[in-house]
Amino acid sequence: MQQVLVLWEVSRKQSYIYQSNRLKENKGASIIIEEVTKELPKKVDPTYTDKDKKYLIYDGGGSSLYRFPTLLEAQEFIKKISTYILKEYPGIEVFMVTQKYNQEEESIIEAIDHAYYKLAQKKNQRKYSGMQVSFGIEKRCASTGLPASAIDREDGVDRYISKEIQYKIQKAQQEKKIFDNLLPEGFKGILEFDELARGEKKYMAVIHIDGNRMGAMFSDLRKEFTYEKGNYKEINEQYIQALREFSYNIDQAYREAFAHMTSVIAQKKNQEMLKEYTYIDEGKFPLIPIILGGDDITFVCNGRIGLECARIFLEKLNSLDVAMYKDKKTETLHACAGVAIVRTSYPFS
Numbered sequence: 001m002q003q004v005l006v007l008w009e010v011s012r013k014q015s016y017i018y019q020s021n022r023l024k025e026n027k028g029a030s031i032i033i034e035e036v037t038k039e040l041p042k043k044v045d046p047t048y049t050d051k052d053k054k055y056l057i058y059d060g061g062g063s064s065l066y067r068f069p070t071l072l073e074a075q076e077f078i079k080k081i082s083t084y085i086l087k088e089y090p091g092i093e094v095f096m097v098t099q100k101y102n103q104e105e106e107s108i109i110e111a112i113d114h115a116y117y118k119l120a121q122k123k124n125q126r127k128y129s130g131m132q133v134s135f136g137i138e139k140r141c142a143s144t145g146l147p148a149s150a151i152d153r154e155d156g157v158d159r160y161i162s163k164e165i166q167y168k169i170q171k172a173q174q175e176k177k178i179f180d181n182l183l184p185e186g187f188k189g190i191l192e193f194d195e196l197a198r199g200e201k202k203y204m205a206v207i208h209i210d211g212n213r214m215g216a217m218f219s220d221l222r223k224e225f226t227y228e229k230g231n232y233k234e235i236n237e238q239y240i241q242a243l244r245e246f247s248y249n250i251d252q253a254y255r256e257a258f259a260h261m262t263s264v265i266a267q268k269k270n271q272e273m274l275k276e277y278t279y280i281d282e283g284k285f286p287l288i289p290i291i292l293g294g295d296d297i298t299f300v301c302n303g304r305i306g307l308e309c310a311r312i313f314l315e316k317l318n319s320l321d322v323a324m325y326k327d328k329k330t331e332t333l334h335a336c337a338g339v340a341i342v343r344t345s346y347p348f349s
Contacts, residue, residue, distance in 0.1 A: 205306020211295025
């Protein structure tokens with residue numbers, strides 16, 4: 001029985017999120033990427049994310065993997081998603097590929113590998129990536145340089161923005177609770193980088209955390225499954241379930257490490273210490289989540305606690321064991337962190 005995989009990924013995520021120096025636009029972009037990969041199929045057609053996972057294999061972190069019983073259904077899915085993105089998500093670039101395999105005679109593990117290979121090839125080619133930015137007769141967006149289609153009033157000053165930036169700002173305002181829910185109870189999110197520190201010399205730390213050996217761990221997972229004549233369909237289904245669970249467990253472990261780090265900052269003794277350098281006594285938490293997508297984490301915090309935040313996160317993560325498959329084997333998670341400490345007025349992009 002033939003099946004068709006559809007692998008798709010939001011491209012140039014870093015550029016899309018960090019092309020602006022304004023926090024609300026960075027947050028809005030991050031929300032949009034997560035929404036596109038996780039919520040968009042449900043908007044297009046609720047059956048794409050049904051409870052029994054008939055189509056969805058996994059999603060999140062800017063990429064998704066689906067499967068369909070026919071090529072026609074896979075192509076229809078691609079058409080619906082692509083059309084919706086072009087109409088409703090300006091600035092988002094998505095690459096999509098299909099990969100056929102026989103559910104009863106071929107390994108889905110190899111099919112997924114082929115799909116990722118095809119996706120990498122497609123991204124390297126980047127056909128039709130050029131575009132005309134302007135005709136030279138219109139107002140230009142302050143963030144993207146694209147033709148402006150709206151005005152954003154900020155601190156009493158009108159600022160011309162494109163549809164892309166307008167949508168990012170709207171998302172940041174509408175979905176504010178997404179980031180606020182990542183902070184300890186009783187604290188509110190910060191609206192501008194300048195609020196991360198108080199005093200004459202204001203510094204912030206930009207921390208990016210990325211998982212180590214992620215490819216090797218998924219390779220280890222594949223080795224847990226052995227194909228023999230007549231068991232391909234059964235093993236394929238088992239692997240899909242294991243892949244979903246392992247991906248979910250990794251995401252939850254990184255979120256647990258993040259929650260632990262924020263809880264340490266919120267401890268009373270640390271609040272007392274931070275009063276002099278932050279606005280934590282006013283309920284403003286001195287940390288801003290930007291990206292939480294699986295093993296890809298980016299946040300900004302007060303410059304004085306940047307290195308310590310990275311240490312706490314990594315130590316907590318290293319203490320967590322993630323079940324790989326039916327509790328037969330566990331993996332200890334490791335990651336590396338990059339920390340840049342700059343003035344809060346330094347261009348974030």
